[in-house]
Amino acid sequence: GAVVSQHPSWVICKSGTSVKIECRSLDFQATTMFWYRQFPKQSLMLMATSNEGSKATYEQGVEKDKFLINHASLTLSTLTVTSAHPEDSSFYICSAHPTVDTQYFGPGTRLTVL
Amino acid sequence: QQQVKQSPQSLIVQKGGISIINCAYENTAFDYFPWYQQFPGKGPALLIAIRPDVSEKKEGRFTISFNKSAKQFSLHIMDSQPGDSATYFCAASKGGSEKLVFGKGTKLTVNP
Numbered sequence: 407g408a409v410v411s412q413h414p415s416w417v418i419c420k421s422g423t424s425v426k427i428e429c430r431s432l433d434f435q436a437t438t439m440f441w442y443r444q445f446p447k448q449s450l451m452l453m454a455t456s457n458e459g460s461k462a463t464y465e466q467g468v469e470k471d472k473f474l475i476n477h478a479s480l481t482l483s484t485l486t487v488t489s490a491h492p493e494d495s496s497f498y499i500c501s502a503h504p505t506v507d508t509q510y511f512g513p514g515t516r517l518t519v520l
Numbered sequence: 521q522q523q524v525k526q527s528p529q530s531l532i533v534q535k536g537g538i539s540i541i542n543c544a545y546e547n548t549a550f551d552y553f554p555w556y557q558q559f560p561g562k563g564p565a566l567l568i569a570i571r572p573d574v575s576e577k578k579e580g581r582f583t584i585s586f587n588k589s590a591k592q593f594s595l596h597i598m599d600s601q602p603g604d605s606a607t608y609f610c611a612a613s614k615g616g617s618e619k620l621v622f623g624k625g626t627k628l629t630v631n632p
Contacts, residue, residue: 412563440619449609449622450564499563507552507571507616511563 409433410502412512419490420520427485427515429456429500435480436502441473444497444514456483456500490519524612526623533630539597541626543610546591550612554620555584555595558607567608568595569616600630 409432419425429439437458442450454475455463462475472494474486487494495518503509525544533539543553551572556564570577570584570593577584583596597604607627611620 410563438617449624450620452619452621455619501620503617507569508566509554509616509620510566511556514561514563516561 410500410510410512412498412500412515414515415513416516416518418518418520421491422489424486424488425490425517427487427498427500427517429483429485429502429512431481431502431504434502434504436483436504437480439477439483439500439502440509441475441483441485442499442501442511444499446497450499453485456485458483487517490517492519495519524610524621524623526610526626528626529624530627531629533600533628535600535602535630535632537600537630539600539604539628539630540594541608541610541628542592542594543612543623544590544592545612547612547614548591549614550621552613552616552618553584553586553593554611555582556609556611556622558609558625564609571616597628600628602630602632604628605630 411430413428439456441453444450453468456475456477458477464470477483499514501511554569555567558564568579568582572588581598586593607625609625610623613620
């Protein structure tokens with residue numbers, strides 16, 4: 407079946423640094439990908455919609471200058487957390503849909519900011 | 521209008537029993553309703569999904585029941601197994617390729 411991968415699976419960084427997370431669709435092309443954030447024991451909250459070749463669409467309350475999204479190709483979207491702080495520590499998950507009615511999620515990236 | 525309300529928050533079932541998780545939505549523009557299973561530290565995995573034009577969909581031990589007039593849908597897990605122990609999320613979207621709105625999740629524990 408369709409596979410969505412993420413890299414890295416976990417990252418630990420110091421406060422103030424920037425971290426890049428990659429989301430790839432391995433066997434299909436995705437003009438749209440979604441980025442979610444999940445805090446422990448909570449549900450998934452959509453952060454932004456990543457659109458290939460155009461600007462991302464951010465959900466209300468999500469700082470676009472802090473969470474930079476680049477969808478440079480039909481198989482790759484990146485999320486960069488700029489000037490990360492401890493409150494940005496979370497589980498970041500991307501998703502993509504190879505066809506209508508099938509949206510697959512990546513394995514997630516655990517970000518810990520010290 | 522964008523919320524999806526999910527219950528119960530947690531559920532304990534004996535092996536072989538039926539697990540039932542319920543969700544309700546308000547936005548009548550939603551027309552795609554998937555269920556996801558998530559194990560700790562992993563991304564959600566698509567279990568089964570339904571469109572409003574059918575009232576029930578079954579795949580193996582998993583069944584979605586959909587009540588359009590009540591704006592409710594539920595997941596039934598038949599013959600529940602300890603390996604089913606996970607967190608289950610219902611979701612909804614306007615179209616099968618659009619952003620998903622998730623319920624708060626149900627932590628299912630199946631005792632052996």
